[in-house]
Amino acid sequence: MASNAPVGKPTDMSSPRLPKVAGIDSTVPAPPHTVAPLPGVPSAAPPSDAALPPGVLIQDRLASWVSDLTTLHELTERLIKTDSLDGALREMLGAGAALVGARRGMAVLEPADGLGPTSTIGLGLAHADLGTIETVPRGSGSYGRLLDGLSEADPPGAGLPGNGPTAPRRPARVPEPIAIRDVRTEEGLDPRHREVAARLGYAASYALPLATEEAGRLGAAVWLYDEPAEPDERRRHLIGLYGRFATEHLARLLQVERARARVATVAEELLPSRLPRVPGVRLAVRHLTGPQGGGDWYDALPLPEGALGLAVGSVSGTGPSALAAMGRLRASLRAYAVMEGEDPVAVLSDLELLLRLTEPARSATALFAYAESAQRRIVLAGAGHAPPLVVGDHRTEFVETSLSAPLGMLTCWEAPSVELSPAPGETVLLYTDGLLRRTGDATDRAFARLHAAASSVPRADRSDPGAVADHVLRTLLPGGLDPAVEGEDVVLLAARFE
Structure with a gap:
């Protein structure tokens, strides 16, 4: 019936409409400045979207x-x-x-x-x-x-008064x-x-x-x-x-x-710039560091009576504070080694006492070896450190060292030293825990892989300690040390006895 037909505003609301986009009503009136073309003059062809409804244009733009x-x-x-x-x-x-x-x-x-x-x-x-x-x-x-x-x-801050560290920057x-x-x-x-x-x-x-x-x-x-x-x-x-x-x-x-x-520059300056030359021993070192720099370090220093001191160690933490602690620890060990290097246990005991007194919140591992190259005799002691590895033509084996806690973990550190006599042509490898942990394997498997890598050194390369170190690193870390990946540093110190 006519009386039931919708009228007025309901009729407008029920008329077809384009859908709304992002809450915008798609029914938009034509711009008021649009004018009709002049009479008798053909209008120019409109743009491709001119014939589209205004709502569609908005949708397209959105x-x-x-x-x-x-x-x-x-x-x-x-x-x-x-x-x-x-x-x-x-x-x-x-x-x-x-x-x-x-x-x-x-x-x-x-x-x-x-x-x-x-x-x-x-x-x-x-x-x-x-x-x-x-x-x-x-x-x-x-x-x-x-x-x-x-x-x-103009450089930032140029031409401004008080151009210094606190001066405002000119964009x-x-x-x-x-x-x-x-x-x-x-x-x-x-x-x-x-x-x-x-x-x-x-x-x-x-x-x-x-x-x-x-x-x-x-x-x-x-x-x-x-x-x-x-x-x-x-x-x-x-x-x-x-x-x-x-x-x-x-x-x-x-x-x-x-x-x-x-x-990296600071770490290099804190470590030896070159290895010493001692008759009867050839040395080589490989040091790989992560992006923030770790506390792994090494040292080789001539000692009285033709002896040689070899050391590797690691300080907990990364970044500048670990580097500073590493520098202090290494410098202290050098002093103790000169005074009583023939007794590695005494050297590490003094180092442990220094660490507890000066940096009680930090721990460290260290291994110190006193080597008499003429007699091919080595006396060493380790504090929470991985045992050295002897590589030669007739054997590849870890040195049996006693278990001990890292420096700074006990009120009084002391562990017995061990003595070994490398045969002519054998190479002793000292390394930090980072070499094992960077493999991503469990500790026992990492040790097995290290032993296998050292055993597989080609015979032609065994006369060169640098070649031995390179082979071990290539075998354990075939992709190298990714500088973008956080992790421990790697130190590998090789000493070949003639």
């Missing part, structure tokens, strides 16, 4: 934004999983190539402060190709222009990206630039500064097109957002890399 945000989220998630400068640069290059629509590219890491490190990474370019690109005069190449432009910018000026749509027709390019582009087969490039106002200049990236092209406004926007995030991530990795380098 879908495009969501797609872009999803892409950036996925790419940045992949980037933050990288933990090295080289890995981050390679990931950034690949992601940037996808964003700008290129196939090849290169990234140049060149921090503005000049403290390094510097490197050049290629995507789809061989090492020789990178060298060819670097022959282009720096002022003509797009990445070179970006780096030089950033170099000429660095960041230049705009450089797009060369067609290398053949671009004005102002050096002829060498066109020649290299023709040789490598690229026709256009897009260069992005790896710099932000806070991080300053870290470098630049350039992507190469096979045909004349340049990214549109949307792609430029996306690569700009990604580039800023990548630069901040690279800045953090740069700080970590420099910190690791400083720790």
Whole structure:
């Protein structure tokens, strides 16, 4: 019946509507400034989306934004999983190539402060190709222009009063990206630039500064097109957002890399710069350290009456504090070894007392050997340390040492020493626990693997203690010591008796 038909507002509400997106009503009136075409003049063909309802346009735009945000989220998630400068640069290059629509590219890491490190990474370019690109005069190449432009910018804090450690920083000026749509027709390019582009087969490039106002200049990236092209406004926007995030991530990795380098330098300075030369004994050492630097150490020092002191040890903890404790412990052991080195038990007892008095919260392991090379006689004692391994043509066996607690664990440390006489041509291996634990095996299996590795040293290499140490390391740790993986250091000291 007519009386039951809906009228007024209910009729409007029941009319067909496009679905809502993100809470936005898809029924949007036409813009008020839209005017009808002039009479008698044919109207221009509307854009492809002009005939679509306004709600569909909004949905398309929202879908495009969501797609872009999803892409950036996925790419940045992949980037933050990288933990090295080289890995981050390679990931950034690949992601940037996808964003700008290129196939090849290169990234140049060149921090503005000049403290390094510097490197050049290629995507789809061989090492020789990178060298060819670097022959282009720096002022003509797009990445070179970006780096030089950033170099000429004011350094942070320049021109401000009280320029010092607490002075406010002036944000660095960041230049705009450089797009060369067609290398053949671009004005102002050096002829060498066109020649290299023709040789490598690229026709256009897009260069992005790896710099932000806070991080300053870290470098630049350039992507190469096979045909004349340049990214549109949307792609430029996306690569700009990604580039800023990548630069901040690279800045953090740069700080970590420099910190690791400083720790490694300190560790090297705290250890012997070279091994002594003692008649009748040939020495070799291998020291592998983790990213934060551990407390593993070694020493070899000449003692009175032609004797030789050999020591390896490990201090609990990592980082600068462990390195400092390691340096103090090693220096103390050297002093005790000079005074009473012929008695290794007395040396370690004095060391234990010093550790308890000066650093009661820290423990350490140590092994000290007093060697008389002329008599091929060794007296040694260990505190919580793994037993040495003797490697020769006729035997490969661990030295039977007494069990004892690490230094700093007992109120009074003392354990009996042991004596051994290596045969001519035999090598004694002293090592830290890190060599066993880095294998990832249980202790008994790690010892068995170490014994098997030492037994398998080729006969031709047994006359060289360095070759013996290298073979053992390659066998136990075939992939080497990953510097990005936290873990204990590895020390392997080899002494071959003639």
